[in-house]
Amino acid sequence: MPDYNKIAAGFALGAASPVTSGIEDVIYIFNESDFNISYNSTNPLLVEGLTPVAAGGKLYKFEGTNNSFNAVSKMAKTAVGPRYTEEVDFNLAGNSTDIKKQIQAMGYGRVKAIIVNNYKSGDSTVELFGAANGLIMSEAERNASDEGMEGGYKLKLTNPDKLREPYPPRSVVLAPEGGGTASPTSTLIGLEKLV
Numbered sequence: 578m579p580d581y582n583k584i585a586a587g588f589a590l591g592a593a594s595p596v597t598s599g600i601e602d603v604i605y606i607f608n609e610s611d612f613n614i615s616y617n618s619t620n621p622l623l624v625e626g627l628t629p630v631a632a633g634g635k636l637y638k639f640e641g642t643n644n645s646f647n648a649v650s651k652m653a654k655t656a657v658g659p660r661y662t663e664e665v666d667f668n669l670a671g672n673s674t675d676i677k678k679q680i681q682a683m684g685y686g687r688v689k690a691i692i693v694n695n696y697k698s699g700d701s702t703v704e705l706f707g708a709a710n711g712l713i714m715s716e717a718e719r720n721a722s723d724e725g726m727e728g729g730y731k732l733k734l735t736n737p738d739k740l741r742e743p744y745p746p747r748s749v750v751l752a753p754e755g756g757g758t759a760s761p762t763s764t765l766i767g768l769e770k771l772v
Contacts, residue, residue, distance in 0.1 A: 600695060602641040612628060613628045614708065635772060648664065648690075662741050665706050688713075691749060712734040718731045
């Protein structure tokens with residue numbers, strides 16, 4: 578059995594880095610077929626590279642405000658081991674045909690989503706959702722009279738039907754361009770270069 582499937586350490590909560598809930602109001606979304614993903618050779622929970630398949634491959638950045646984004650991962654026991662359902666909730670302000678085309682495309686195709694946690698301790702500051710099976714738009718709701726959304730869309734990306742992820746959300750750790758040790762800062766710089 579691989580080492581990453583064995584308990585190897587404990588942990589304690591410390592005052593130096595208290596747990597912080599929520600994610601930042603930014604999500605990076607990309608088409609499943611537009612990037613090759615490189616994983617750490619000994620730990621499949623670490624994404625160490627995102628390489629565009631062609632010159633047109635890029636990340637799309639969605640920005641929100643006031644904690645308008647959320648991400649959820651839930652484990653389910655199955656006959657072949659644990660599997661994870663993943664959800665990413667976010668809002669889009671507006672109702673243009675461009676927004677409607679993006680919503681429709683996410684409903685038909687598969688995308689992957691990268692979120693940035695508010696909790697910035699360890700190597701899971703940035704996480705990839707839908708790594709193995711992608712995500713699809715499962716909910717898109719617009720209530721024109723919703724004062725909280727000002728007539729914008731509430732969207733939810735989830736795993737395709739009957740396709741759960743074999744691992745929890747993967748951590749994205751991109752090293753600086755010139756080489757060196759990956760950090761949350763180098764990861765965010767690397768992502769911004771792909772937008």
